[in-house]
Amino acid sequence: MSTLQSAAEAPAAEPGSDMTAAVAPVSSERKPTDGLECVFQRPASMTDKPLHYCPGCTHGIIHRLVAEMVDEFGLLEKTVGVCPVGCSVFAYEYFEFDGIQASHGRAPAVATAVKRCDPSRFVFTYQGDGDLAAIGMAETIWAAARGENITIFFVNNGIYGMTGGQMAPTTLIGQKTTTSPTGRDPLTTGLPIGMCELLATLPGVAYIARVPMSSPKGVNTAKKYMRKAVRAQLEHKGFSMVELLSTCPVQWGLTPVQAMKHIDEDVLKVYPAKVFVDRVDAT
Amino acid sequence: MSITCVESCNAPATPGRECTAAPSAPADGVAVERRLVKGNEALSLGAVHGGCEAFFGYPITPQNEIPEILSGLLPKLGRVFIQAESEVASINMIYGAAAAGHRAMTSSSSPGISLMMEGLSYIAGARLPCLIMNVMRGGPGLGNIAPSQSDYFQACKGGGHGDYHSIVLAPWNVQECFTFPALGFDLADRYRMPAFILADAVLGSMLEPATIPKEFPPIRRIEKEWATCGRGKRSHKNVVNSLHLDPEVLSEHNELLQATYREARREIRYDMRQAEDAEVLLVAFGISARVALSTVNLLRREGRKVGLLRPITLYPFPDAPLTELAARVKSMLVFELNSGQMVEDVRLAVNGRCPVHFYGKMGGVIPAPDELADVVRRIHSGKAEEKP
Ligand SMILES: Cc1ncc(C[n+]2csc(CCOP(=O)(O)OP(=O)(O)O)c2C)c(N)n1
Ligand code: SF4
Numbered sequence: 058m059s060t061l062q063s064a065a066e067a068p069a070a071e072p073g074s075d076m077t078a079a080v081a082p083v084s085s086e087r088k089p090t091d092g093l094e095c096v097f098q099r100p101a102s103m104t105d106k107p108l109h110y111c112p113g114c115t116h117g118i119i120h121r122l123v124a125e126m127v128d129e130f131g132l133l134e135k136t137v138g139v140c141p142v143g144c145s146v147f148a149y150e151y152f153e154f155d156g157i158q159a160s161h162g163r164a165p166a167v168a169t170a171v172k173r174c175d176p177s178r179f180v181f182t183y184q185g186d187g188d189l190a191a192i193g194m195a196e197t198i199w200a201a202a203r204g205e206n207i208t209i210f211f212v213n214n215g216i217y218g219m220t221g222g223q224m225a226p227t228t229l230i231g232q233k234t235t236t237s238p239t240g241r242d243p244l245t246t247g248l249p250i251g252m253c254e255l256l257a258t259l260p261g262v263a264y265i266a267r268v269p270m271s272s273p274k275g276v277n278t279a280k281k282y283m284r285k286a287v288r289a290q291l292e293h294k295g296f297s298m299v300e301l302l303s304t305c306p307v308q309w310g311l312t313p314v315q316a317m318k319h320i321d322e323d324v325l326k327v328y329p330a331k332v333f334v335d336r337v338d339a340t
Numbered sequence: 341m342s343i344t345c346v347e348s349c350n351a352p353a354t355p356g357r358e359c360t361a362a363p364s365a366p367a368d369g370v371a372v373e374r375r376l377v378k379g380n381e382a383l384s385l386g387a388v389h390g391g392c393e394a395f396f397g398y399p400i401t402p403q404n405e406i407p408e409i410l411s412g413l414l415p416k417l418g419r420v421f422i423q424a425e426s427e428v429a430s431i432n433m434i435y436g437a438a439a440a441g442h443r444a445m446t447s448s449s450s451p452g453i454s455l456m457m458e459g460l461s462y463i464a465g466a467r468l469p470c471l472i473m474n475v476m477r478g479g480p481g482l483g484n485i486a487p488s489q490s491d492y493f494q495a496c497k498g499g500g501h502g503d504y505h506s507i508v509l510a511p512w513n514v515q516e517c518f519t520f521p522a523l524g525f526d527l528a529d530r531y532r533m534p535a536f537i538l539a540d541a542v543l544g545s546m547l548e549p550a551t552i553p554k555e556f557p558p559i560r561r562i563e564k565e566w567a568t569c570g571r572g573k574r575s576h577k578n579v580v581n582s583l584h585l586d587p588e589v590l591s592e593h594n595e596l597l598q599a600t601y602r603e604a605r606r607e608i609r610y611d612m613r614q615a616e617d618a619e620v621l622l623v624a625f626g627i628s629a630r631v632a633l634s635t636v637n638l639l640r641r642e643g644r645k646v647g648l649l650r651p652i653t654l655y656p657f658p659d660a661p662l663t664e665l666a667a668r669v670k671s672m673l674v675f676e677l678n679s680g681q682m683v684e685d686v687r688l689a690v691n692g693r694c695p696v697h698f699y700g701k702m703g704g705v706i707p708a709p710d711e712l713a714d715v716v717r718r719i720h721s722g723k724a725e726e727k728p
Binding site for chain 1: 394422425426428432435436437439444462570571573578580
């Protein structure tokens with residue numbers, strides 16, 4: 058978790074962004090000892106189960122940010138998290154709030170129903186790019202089109218991690234995967250899909266943003282964006298999604314450090330980081 | 341609830357065995373009206389009376405009146421109606437609503453139900469109660485919109501992947517279309533498993549007199565301690581899931597599911613007509629049983645000893661009464677609007693104790709009682725060979 062700790066110690070990400078944003082709220086249950094002040098610890102919404110993710114994978118950091126959101130907004134009692142199929146299939150194991158395991162791609166449909174049946178809940182999905190953009194494309198688009206008051210944390214690592222590194226809808230052109238062994242060829246496999254760009258065209262969306270998880274600055278920005286996405290839901294503004302450009306060093310065949318660099322040097326060119334839609338503060 | 345027959349029931353097969361047909365009318369003390377009701381309307385109203393809190397569906401003939409009626413009714417009652425983008429989304433919405441502890445349902449017809457099978461398997465794996473109505477039409481593929489019973493296997497034998505079952509109720513008239521949704525929800529909640537109502541295009545579209553309460557009862561929330569509705573004041577989180585990577589753990593989970601299915605055998609329901617002295621027993625469900633009953637009445641007038649057993653729960657299947665009757669009748673004739681699906685369960689119950697014949701029609705063709713009577717006469721006169 059060294060990346061995460063440096064994230065906490067890092068200076069404010071952007072002008073105007075709040076330095077405390079990267080510091081986890083200190084749970085009142087855990088008291089610092091020996092007169093030391095506790096400035097960083099596990100969010101109360103996170104269990105103490107060791108994460109199963111590969112070294113250098115940012116799934117763990119994103120889990121932490123989700124838990125920090127729930128803590129920060131005081132949502133532990135109200136939250137229902139919908140977990141995907143993919144590497145984060147066990148996400149519910151790491152959270153202290155209620156969790157539902159959805160089948161591959163269907164999390165937005167599951168979340169839609171939970172939220173509609175009880176609008177007082179905070180309902181989010183946590184989905185990979187295979188989950189959200191391939192098999193679950195229809196459910197994703199339709200949840201956004203209906204302006205469902207749910208939040209999606211979209212973890213885009215450009216590959217199918219769990220099943221062994223096959224091509225995803227988001228795989229970059231020329232990228233080698235186990236099912237594009239000579240590199241992704243757009244003539245036969247189409248071009249990478251920008252989900253933020255696609256969903257931003259729909260009037261039902263309240264907030265859409267993309268951010269890389271490759272640096273402390275990115276992590277801080279991610280937290281800022283996620284906070285806005287949560288607010289979109291809490292203020293009944295409609296559908297919100299934050300796309301988090303994530304690593305998969307194992308299936309990319311890179312070291313963790315190279316994987317971070319790959320995001321900055323290659324992935325960001327195809328998937329620019331920005332806020333696409335922000336109707337949260339609109340009057 | 342009291343268990344009485346729709347119409348006056350004949351003597352049971354074995355002395356002491358109760359007729360286990362489903363309740364035919366609303367409980368005492370509820371203001372009711374008797375009027376002509378269409379099957380699909382009865383299914384819709386029955387769902388609302390049965391406490392349906394959320395409907396998710398996608399249009400398909402011949403059940404479109406159900407979402408049409410519920411799209412007006414449910415929001416008026418402060419409940420949820422969503423016309424989903426597909427059946428795949430519908431069943432996963434049910435999964436979410438059921439996980440959060442709500443009575444959720446869908447209605448569809450054969451091709452739409454096929455699309456729901458993945459979700460249904462997850463629902464079964466996660467032990468979630470819900471209600472699914474299949475107003476069956478002809479298949480396979482796009483088939484046609486005429487009545488059929490060719491989804492018996494799909495409903496009764498799992499349908500999706502993995503070892504699982506759903507409770508399957510088969511109404512044969514509009515009154516049962518009204519009462520079975522509540523029964524389906526109750527059984528689904530009691531056993532934490534999905535429940536089906538297996539109707540067909542005739543039942544959905546026909547008008548019959550039915551007794552319907554004048555007012556909708558309020559929702560009676562059922563406490564589900566496992567529901568993922570947000571922790572609230574609970575000391576622990578709840579998780580709804582069907583993933584168990586450890587083979588020992590999954591095996592244990594599957595054993596639990598199977599034990600539930602054995603327990604659900606308590607709920608076996610069937611209806612018998614003129615079976616006590618029958619020499620040939622007709623076995624049919626749903627709309628086929630209506631044709632079969634007319635055939636029985638026609639042949640009784642000729643002095644032929646013919647009876648009818650109508651399974652009401654297709655799963656769990658009423659095998660015990662069939663086993664008992666097999667020792668007393670000369671033969672059985674299973675009549676279905678398919679190529680022979682329930683007949684397999686009848687043969688298992690009979691286990692060679694008597695010949696079991698089959699007569700089926702596919703593609704939406706419904707034979708008249710005369711046509712079926714000819715088949716029974718041949719069997720009764722010993723002129724028909726039992727075919728495998
Ligand atoms: C219906 C269905 N099809 C295929 C699979 C196999 N499968 C499991 S995870 C996965 C890909 C997940 O990729 P992604 O969503 O990008 O998540 P990651 O593993 O990269 O975190 C696939 C295809 C499945 N579980 N269910
Ligand atoms: S396979 Fe890739 S996405 Fe999955 S845990 Fe490992 S690094 Fe992360």
